[in-house]
Amino acid sequence: MTASDPQRILIADDEPLARERLARLVDRLDGYRVCGESGDGHATLRAVAELEPDILLLDIRMPGMDGMEVAEKLSALTHPPAIIFCTAYDHYAINAFEVQAAAYLLKPVRREALADALGRAGRINRVQLQALQVRSEASEDQLAVRTHRGTELIELAAILYCEADQKCVTIHHSQGETVTDFTLKELEQAYPEQLLRIHRQTLVGVRHIQALLRDDDGHYRIRLRQQDTELPVSRRHATAVRQKLSPG
Incomplete structure (x- = not known):
């Protein structure tokens, strides 16, 4: 991915209307595009492996594997997507930062809050991205x-x-x-x-x-x-x- 390419975003939420609303908000922001959607935890893990998104907009309460479990599994990846939790419940915030989430947004998500969170998530990922881009030259040191x-x-x-x-x-x-x-x-x-x-x-x-x-x-x-x-x-x-x- 070059500096001019838009950041690829995966939206994970079990409510279709919630996914549609987030997709509309993303479409109104420059520099980002939705690369896929998923409706439960297991589908989200499969979508991350297949689509390799830069940023994951992740609901917490989903059937089967919830968002926290998804985040824990993704943290084991060499190059995981940055995670922004989008939820209606504020009491998961501490747990969200334990799994190194870039941001924690409460529904209904506002455009300005999403834009700010996406910007922070993108900056965090740039450290990993630059390391990957120069892997042939640079080492872990x-x-x-x-x-x-x-x-x-x-x-x-x-x-x-x-x-x-x-x-x-x-x-x-x-x-x-x-x-x-x-x-x-x-x-x-x-x-x-x-x-x-x-x-x-x-x-x-x-x-x-x-x-x-x-x-x-x-x-x-x-x-x-x-x-x-x-x-x-x-x-x-x-x-x-x-x-x-x-x-x-």
């Missing part, structure tokens, strides 16, 4: 970044930290700096073992951390092994950072 020069391969082990500024993210690595339109959240979700969130605007390469420092006012900073760089740790992330870096 490399990040493929699209720049104005083409595809730039960055060794994950070389990433010192990633810093968000306005609408872009700058990846600081041992060879220099690379600007990407990936968000910090996308990078954090794709590489949770290599990149640690220390601030709303910062991820840090775990292997480059030299020390976690605390000043007299109780503020934490991360000191990197290279460049004598120190990065602030926000109060919100301080506990998680301490737990991640604590011995054992």
Whole structure:
């Protein structure tokens, strides 16, 4: 799939009218097209295998295998579709994010909410998509970044930290700096073992951390092994950072 191709969407819901309504909403949005529909869990798994959609609009309460079970099975795939739950019940939300759903929408789904969710789902999938597109060049230890020069391969082990500024993210690595339109959240979700969130605007390469420092006012900073760089740790992330870096 090229950058200009529309994202392929599979709609899974046991109610025909609900499927029709979602299909109409998708048709009104640029950059997406419905590639198929299914009415129960087992049919959804078959459709995913056959059609290979980019995004799955998935109901939760369906006969037989429900949407949560479908999501759990799909999570085992090498390249699963991004999942957006569309349901009339709000009490499944926590479970939805446990299976790494991109979004959770309540029926009746609004066009604006769907457009936002589809955009987020597409961005999350781009990390996987780019890795597939450059598989012949890149390994699991490399990040493929699209720049104005083409595809730039960055060794994950070389990433010192990633810093968000306005609408872009700058990846600081041992060879220099690379600007990407990936968000910090996308990078954090794709590489949770290599990149640690220390601030709303910062991820840090775990292997480059030299020390976690605390000043007299109780503020934490991360000191990197290279460049004598120190990065602030926000109060919100301080506990998680301490737990991640604590011995054992």
